[in-house]
Amino acid sequence: xxxxxxxxxxxxxxxxxxxxxxxxxxxxxxxxxxxxxxxxxxxxxxxxxxxxxxxxxxxxxxxxxxxxxxxxxxxxxxxxxxxxxxxxxxxxxxxxxxxxxxxxxxxxxxxxxxxxxxxxxxxxxxxxxxxxxxxxxxxxxxxxxxxxxxxxxxxxxxxxxxxxxxxxxxxxxxxxxxxxxxxxxxxxxxxxxxxxxxxxxxxxxxxxxxxxxxxxxxxxxxxxxxxxxxxxxxxxxxxxxxxxxxxxxxxxxxxxxxxxxxxxxxxxxxxxxxxxxxxxxxxxxxxxxxxxxxxxxxxxxxxxxxxxxxxxxxxxxxxxxxxxxxxxxxxxxxxxxxxxxxxxxxxxxxxxxxxxxxxxxxxxxxxxxxxxxxxxxxxxxxxxxxxxxxxxxxxxxxxx
Numbered sequence: 322x323x324x325x326x327x328x329x330x331x332x333x334x335x336x337x338x339x340x341x342x343x344x345x346x347x348x349x350x351x352x353x354x355x356x357x358x359x360x361x362x363x364x365x366x367x368x369x370x371x372x373x374x375x376x377x378x379x380x381x382x383x384x385x386x387x388x389x390x391x392x393x394x395x396x397x398x399x400x401x402x403x404x405x406x407x408x409x410x411x412x413x414x415x416x417x418x419x420x421x422x423x424x425x426x427x428x429x430x431x432x433x434x435x436x437x438x439x440x441x442x443x444x445x446x447x448x449x450x451x452x453x454x455x456x457x458x459x460x461x462x463x464x465x466x467x468x469x470x471x472x473x474x475x476x477x478x479x480x481x482x483x484x485x486x487x488x489x490x491x492x493x494x495x496x497x498x499x500x501x502x503x504x505x506x507x508x509x510x511x512x513x514x515x516x517x518x519x520x521x522x523x524x525x526x527x528x529x530x531x532x533x534x535x536x537x538x539x540x541x542x543x544x545x546x547x548x549x550x551x552x553x554x555x556x557x558x559x560x561x562x563x564x565x566x567x568x569x570x571x572x573x574x575x576x577x578x579x580x581x582x583x584x585x586x587x588x589x590x591x592x593x594x595x596x597x598x599x600x601x602x603x604x605x606x607x608x609x610x611x612x613x614x615x616x617x618x619x620x621x622x623x624x625x626x627x628x629x630x631x632x633x634x635x636x637x638x639x640x641x642x643x644x645x646x647x648x649x650x651x652x653x654x655x656x657x658x659x660x661x662x663x664x665x666x667x668x669x670x671x672x673x674x675x676x677x678x679x680x681x682x683x684x685x686x687x688x689x690x691x692x693x694x695x696x697x698x699x700x701x702x703x704x705x706x707x708x709x710x711x712x713x714x715x716x717x718x719x720x721x
Contacts, residue, residue: 337460337467341451347407347506348447348468349475353499354418354436355380356476357483361492368424379429381679383437388675391441395668396529398442399661403450408511410443415503422496441675444472445667452656452663459598462606462653465667466594469652473590473645477583533662533669538654538718541711543666545610546651547673547680548708549617552701553644555681556621557582559689559697560637567694568630578637585638589645597653606650606657607716613646614709621705625698647708654715680704 338345358365359380366376398406417435420428451464483495490498533539564570564578593613597606620639627633651670659666681704688696 337455337464340454341464341467343506343509344447344451344454345468345471347411347443347510348472350411350499350502350506351414351440351443351447352472352475353483354414354421354432354496355383357492357495357499358421358432358436360483361487361495364492365424365429369426369429371426376426376429379433382430383433384675384678386434386437387441388672390438391445391668391672391675394442395445395672396527396533396665398445398449398664398668399529403446403453403664404510404513406442406446407450408507410439410441410446411503411507411510413439414443415500415507418496418500418503422493422500424493437675441668441671445664445671448652448656448667449664459657462656463594463598465652465656466590466598466649469648470587470591470594473583473587477580477587529662529665533659533665536659536662536666538715539659539666541714541718542651542654542658543670543673544711545614545647545708545715546670547677548704548711549614549644549647549651550674550677551681551684552617552621552704552708553640553681554678555685555697555704556624556640556701558682558685563625563694564633567627568633578634581634582637582641585641586645589642590649593646593649594653597650606653607712610647610650610654610712611709611716613643613650614705614712617643617647618702618705618709621701622698625694625701647712 362373362377366373369376394406413435417432417439420435421432448465448468451468452461455461455464486498487495560578560582561575564575570578593609596604597609617640620636620643624633624636624640627636652667655666655670656663681701684700684704685697688698688700690696692699
């Protein structure tokens with residue numbers, strides 16, 4: 322306890338954001354290609370001469386690419402200069418955006434695969450690079466969670482922000498603009514003469530995985546990341562259908578619900594990252610992790626049985642904020658505990674979350690098909706309970 326109390330204070334968010342400017346910008350850019358793709362799915366499908374359903378399924382192909390590449394690259398994130406890996410990820414995003422702008426179906430297939438592969442390297446590299454700038458104390462965890470908070474803010478604001486430029490140059494222009502920004506940032510990271518911090522453990526690929534498995538609480542933390550993502554993304558996959566069926570909300574009105582959920586996630590992630598990494602705080606992130614999942618469990622079960630719209634909206638806010646809190650705690654604890662292996666840990670976590678997206682959506686669909694929204698509630702509840710059990714394990718490991 323004494324060591325915690327003597328740690329230096331964590332820099333303020335604005336000061337940290339100025340220090341991490343290019344890193345945060347790169348993390349935000351990583352979300353833009355698929356945001357453009359999802360927002361303009363109908364005109365892109367018309368340009369490609371494909372159905373909306375067939376083209377929309379390419380997003381899943383990108384997720385599979387992210388899972389495969391992320392899992393393969395994770396142990397290398399601490400053995401290679403992270404700014405060079407970031408440059409490679411950004412370059413892939415740039416190439417993919419150029420291909421996507423052509424509008425041809427096969428090019429859009431390549432677009433989806435390359436975006437998935439690029440983001441699977443870029444996102445954990447940015448989080449690890451941000452943490453490296455601030456050493457091993459609470460400031461390192463705060464820096465990593467600031468990256469994830471920036472990404473959640475981008476996800477919330479990107480759709481309306483890209484709609485305005487599209488009035489001038491269309492969705493193709495949006496993708497080409499993303500390509501230009503990606504290539505420019507790739508050059509910035511690649512040409513840096515002095516890397517932020519390059520950690521090179523003198524162990525091989527498999528040894529890195531074994532060493533990570535021996536870190537106290539690392540495996541259950543990775544399980545929390547996968548299961549929590551499955552529960553939350555499964556819930557989000559059918560959110561629009563739920564509000565349409567239960568409360569007859571039109572797509573235009575539902576967009577406000579989506580913004581409400583995204584805003585709650587951003588605020589929850591930002592505040593939880595700050596609290597969990599406050600130097601000298603008695604609020605341990607392990608406790609916040611468990612508490613966040615308890616709240617999420619109650620909220621997800623209550624949501625599917627909400628009697629009126631205001632109750633459903635309130636639970637939507639609580640669900641987003643609680644999951645954001647859990648996500649911030651997972652990132653914080655992986656950064657703190659894994660030390661020189663933090664890049665590998667964050668990479669495997671990102672790959673697990675890609676898998677969680679598919680698991681949650683698939684199981685949620687099964688539950689919905691067999692028993693309607695009560696069935697979906699059971700599925701999301703079971704996933705959350707499993708994540709809670711893993712979180713309790715994390716807490717018990719560190720409490721001994």
